[in-house]
Amino acid sequence: MHLLLLLAVFAQTKPIALADYYKIETVSSPAISPDGKQISYLKPKIIEAENPRHSELCIAAKCLTQIKASVSVPQWSPDGKLLGGRGYLPDPHTAPAVELFLLPRSGGEARQLTTLGVSVENIAWSPDSKSIAFVVNMHQFDEKTYQRTDLFTVTNEAKLERLTDDNHHYSNPAWSPDGKTIAVLRQKSFNPILANKRTQGSPIDIYSVPSTGGNLTNLTAAWDDLPATPIFSKDGKSVYFKANLRGTGHLYRLDLRSRTVEQITKRDRLLDGFDLNEDAGIIAYTATNPDTPVELFSAPLASPTKQTQITIQPTRWSLGKTGRISDPKRTGITGYSYGGFLTNWAIGHTNIFKAATTGAGPTNWISNYGTGDIPRTKETEFFGPPWSETGNATMIKYSPITYAANIKTPTLFIHGEADLRVPTAQAEELYTALKKQNVPARFVRYPGEYHGGWSPWNSVHRYQQEMNWWAQYLQ
Numbered sequence: 359m360h361l362l363l364l365l366a367v368f369a370q371t372k373p374i375a376l377a378d379y380y381k382i383e384t385v386s387s388p389a390i391s392p393d394g395k396q397i398s399y400l401k402p403k404i405i406e407a408e409n410p411r412h413s414e415l416c417i418a419a420k421c422l423t424q425i426k427a428s429v430s431v432p433q434w435s436p437d438g439k440l441l442g443g444r445g446y447l448p449d450p451h452t453a454p455a456v457e458l459f460l461l462p463r464s465g466g467e468a469r470q471l472t473t474l475g476v477s478v479e480n481i482a483w484s485p486d487s488k489s490i491a492f493v494v495n496m497h498q499f500d501e502k503t504y505q506r507t508d509l510f511t512v513t514n515e516a517k518l519e520r521l522t523d524d525n526h527h528y529s530n531p532a533w534s535p536d537g538k539t540i541a542v543l544r545q546k547s548f549n550p551i552l553a554n555k556r557t558q559g560s561p562i563d564i565y566s567v568p569s570t571g572g573n574l575t576n577l578t579a580a581w582d583d584l585p586a587t588p589i590f591s592k593d594g595k596s597v598y599f600k601a602n603l604r605g606t607g608h609l610y611r612l613d614l615r616s617r618t619v620e621q622i623t624k625r626d627r628l629l630d631g632f633d634l635n636e637d638a639g640i641i642a643y644t645a646t647n648p649d650t651p652v653e654l655f656s657a658p659l660a661s662p663t664k665q666t667q668i669t670i671q672p673t674r675w676s677l678g679k680t681g682r683i684s685d686p687k688r689t690g691i692t693g694y695s696y697g698g699f700l701t702n703w704a705i706g707h708t709n710i711f712k713a714a715t716t717g718a719g720p721t722n723w724i725s726n727y728g729t730g731d732i733p734r735t736k737e738t739e740f741f742g743p744p745w746s747e748t749g750n751a752t753m754i755k756y757s758p759i760t761y762a763a764n765i766k767t768p769t770l771f772i773h774g775e776a777d778l779r780v781p782t783a784q785a786e787e788l789y790t791a792l793k794k795q796n797v798p799a800r801f802v803r804y805p806g807e808y809h810g811g812w813s814p815w816n817s818v819h820r821y822q823q824e825m826n827w828w829a830q831y832l833q
Contacts, residue, residue: 376825379818380406385654385669386644387431388631391417392438394638397668399654400432404814415441415461432461435487439463440514442481442490458492458512471516479507482531482540484569489513491531491540491569504548504734509540511569521571525550527560532588532597533569540569541577541588541597552737559738564588564597564612577612581619585610592636598622600632609641609662623662634659642668687712688832692824694718694772695780695809699758702788705769706761713831715824717772718780718809721788723753731778762791768798770827772820774807800827 388399398417414421415432432443441461456477460469471490472478476498482491491511497503509521509528521540522528531542546560563578564585577597578585585599597612607629609622623629627647634641639659646652657665690713693701698719705714720726724744727736733743740756742749754760769792771785785801792799802823804816812820 376818376822379821380404380814382651383669383671384652386631386652388633388642388644388654389433389441390633390635390638390640390642391434392436392635392637394635394640397633397642397654397656398432398434398441406814409813409815415443417463431481433481433483435483436485437487440487442483444478444481455498458490460514471512471514472518480530482533484511484533485535485537487514491533491542493528493531493542504552506547506549509542509567519571521567521569522574530587532590534566534590535592535594538569539566541566541590543586543588544574544576548734548738552734555741556738557741562586564599577614577617578619580617581612585612587632588612589632589634598632598634600630602628609643623657625663686710690714690828690832691767692716698780702758703756703761705767706758706764709764709766711767713769713827714767715770715772715827716785717820718774718777719784720758720780721784722757722759724750724757725787726780726784727753729781729783759787759791762788763795765792765795765797768827768831769800770824771799771801772804772823773801774804774809774812774816776806777809779809798831 384402386400386402388397390397396417398415401414401416401421403414432441434441439462441463443459443461444456455475456479457470457474458472458478458481460471474494474496476494476496478492478494480493484490489511491509493507493509495505495507497506505527506525507528508523509531510518511521512518525547527545527547529543531540533540541564543562544565545562551559562584563576563581565574565576567574583601583603585601588597588599590597591611595614597614599610599612600607601610605628606626608624609629609632611620611622612618613620623643627645629643629645631644632641633643636659640656641659641662642654642656644652645655651671653667653671654669655665655667657663689711691701691704691711692715693699694717696719698716699721700719701714701716702719702721705711720730723736723740727733727744730736736753737743737749740749740752742752744750744753769788771789773780773782773785775782782803789799789801802820804812804820807813807816
């Protein structure tokens with residue numbers, strides 16, 4: 359670890375270029391071994407000559423490339439003998455559900471625990487290493503049931519038990535040290551929100567439930583933010599959890615007796631993938647900010663500001679400094695997905711931007727309702743479907759295409775042709791409107807690309823198109 363840090367000090371610094379995209383290494387899902395001596399993690403790799411991304415399960419510097427199942431989000435069993443993970447065995451004849459697997463610590467054949475036919479999520483080991491809690495949406499293929507997962511447990515011998523079935527949405531279970539209680543995130547499913555015509559979504563809270571089933575207790579009713587990923591303290595008196603507030607992500611601690619919440623980590627950065635080992639007195643997490651890629655860190659639990667960087671980029675890039683002064687003649691706007699919608703909306707309401715690049719952004723909520731893969735979200739956000747009076751009027755009011763006559767900003771449209779979330783026609787509508795009005799516009803489409811998870815080749819090509827657009831119009 360000290361050697362890695364020493365190498366970082368003397369690493370050569372150079373300006374970052376698009377060709378470096380293939381060299382940037384990232385990590386995710388850190389998990390500390392029970393003895394505190396090792397950290398497993400996933401290491402996505404890009405092989406430029408092949409194009410697809412590959413994720414390897416790694417322990418320290420060793421990656422278990424011999425694992426046959428495609429496994430994600432690994433977690434150690436408390437006895438340190440097994441790793442549990444979500445995954446599937448590649449099958450060219452089906453699109454398999456993501457089931458639950460066990461992997462030996464040394465790698466090798468993965469053993470399947472569940473055969474539910476729907477995708478398992480958010481696994482958590484029991485303290486005795488004999489059971490795993492998880493959530494699963496048994497209505498995954500029901501087009502009229504929205505966002506409803508329930509809490510289950512399964513033993514290492516594949517004995518399954520369902521703990522909830524109450525029309526709520528559960529996620530991120532965590533066992534208490536004595537194995538008697540499970541903490542879990544709980545919120546209302548979308549169906550009752552739609553049925554009751556609520557003007558806002560459901561609060562998210564941490565609940566506790568007996569591990570054998572029973573009544574639920576709200577632990578964060580007095581905390582008015584959105585907790586995530588709860589973890590019990592070793593003595594069972596506290597629950598640690600992650601939360602994102604005001605552009606940062608940090609670790610918090612809930613005192614179960616007083617129900618008060620304390621922030622543990624600090625600084626303006628986005629932390630994720632927390633794991634903690636109180637026996638070893640350390641926490642592990644990934645961290646990033648607008649200037650640096652994601653890296654893996656560890657820190658003493660008692661002094662979380664005294665962190666140690668574990669992974670190091672092979673090259674130290676300089677992202678440049680532009681200062682805080684904005685030149686109105688060289689100001690552009692860009693966004694992707696909802697950010698693309700905001701870009702489309704902004705250029706229809708102001709001409710202060712000299713150029714825009716918009717990626718996968720909705721432009722017409724009425725046509726998006728019938729062609730996108732999540733029509734339920736439009737029903738909650740616009741108070742009804744497009745054939746209802748309120749839904750129709752609201753969708754038209756908030757569709758950027760409605761304001762296309764106002765647009766004067768040169769705009770680059772970026773879209774994946776396999777995007778089912780925001781189909782390509784969304785960009786086509788606004789692109790056509792701009793071309794009809796002689797507003798400079800360009801449309802770059804990528805065959806086979808979905809809403810996210812683009813291939814490395816196309817990602818680099820897309821970034822180059824955006825840079826070319828800025829160079830053309832922000833001179």
